[in-house]
Amino acid sequence: MSTAMPAAAKRVGTGATVRQTMTLAWRSLVQIKHNPWELLDLSIQPIMFLLLFTYVFGGAISGSTGDYLQFALPGLLVQNALFxxxxxxxxxxxxxxxxxxxRLRSLPIARTAPLAGRIIADTFKQVWAFALLVGFGMILGFRVTTSVAGLAGALALLVVVSLAMAWLSVLIGLKAANPEKVQMIAFSTMMPLTFTSSALVPSQTFPGWLEAxxxxxxxxxxxxxxxxxxIGGEVAQPAMISLLWALGFVVVFAPLAIRVFRNHA
Structure with a gap:
């Protein structure tokens, strides 16, 4: 019986797979009710970074905290999404x-439903973090100087690219021996990427080799x-390059992660 269940799970239809995925996504979201610290961590950490970078480094980097807030908040949105x-x-x-x-693989459900369900749930959490950080930034003085459509486009692009790059974290999560090693390996990967970018400071201020x-x-x-x-500036070229990078992350890391996941399942 135990060996027949996984085989049956492979024949789950598309409609059932979607329903099972959404059920498991809801399971991940409901867990916040029993573990409110997860929501606090999702809410407090972005605000803490925003306050620290704006009021500790803002004056030194941009000459005023207001100017730095306008520059840095979009970058902090990116940093927070990737973290x-x-x-x-x-x-x-x-x-x-x-x-x-x-326990899940003993049920007649699609094998990909647990993985897809968690990713979808975390997408909703990403939207919450985006709205919270933008709202708090506006309280501090940040202003969206383009349009509501621009703001919505920023959210859509951020979610798409961060989900694509999340496949690297998913692969690490599936391969690592325990959550502590996941955090160490993934953080060591994301930290250099974000801090050697133009997210928090203009890349023109870097040494030549680092700017390259x-x-x-x-x-x-x-x-x-x-x-x-x-807040205005070039959009088409960096957005296109970002989407190409996102496609690359999916092409490279998604098949690897799914293969490892199926071996677990």
Whole structure:
């Protein structure tokens, strides 16, 4: 019986797969009710970074905290979105190490539903973090100088690219031995990417060799595109490059992650 269930799960129809995926996505969201610290972490950390960077470094970097806030908030949105992909990786790893996937695979459900459900749930959390950070930034004085459509476009682009880049975190989460190693490996990957980009400071201020890397860094192009959509500037080229990077992350890391996931399942 135990060996027949996974085989049956492969024959789940598209409609049933969607329903199962959404059910498991709801499960991940409902967990916040029982673990409110997750929502607090999702809410407090972005605000803490915004306050620290604006009022500690803003004057030194831009001459005034107001000018730096206008520059840095779009970059902080990018940084926060990419850092939050760590939560997806840690959550998947926790489900594996605690045997949740063993229980799910005994059910006649699509094998990809647990993975897709968590990713969808984390997308909703990304939208919450985006709205919270923009709203708090406006309280501090940030202004969207383009349009509502530009703001919506920034959110859409950020979600698409961060979800694509999340496949790297998902792969790490599936391969690592425990959540602590997931956090260490993924954080060590995301930290250099974000801090060697134009997300928080203009890349022209870097040494030549670092500026050269920053100019090809996917986080730089994403931050520039989000900045252009929210406060003005070039959008088409950095947005296109960001989408190409997103496609590359999906093509490279999604098949690897799905293969590892199926081996677990």
């Amino acid at each position: 939050y992909t760590l939560s997806t990786a840690i959550g998947l790893n926790t489900d594996i190490t605690k045997g949740v996937f063993d 890397w920053s100019n090809v860094n996917p986080v730089t192009h994403l931050a520039d595109a989000i900045r252009g959509l929210m």
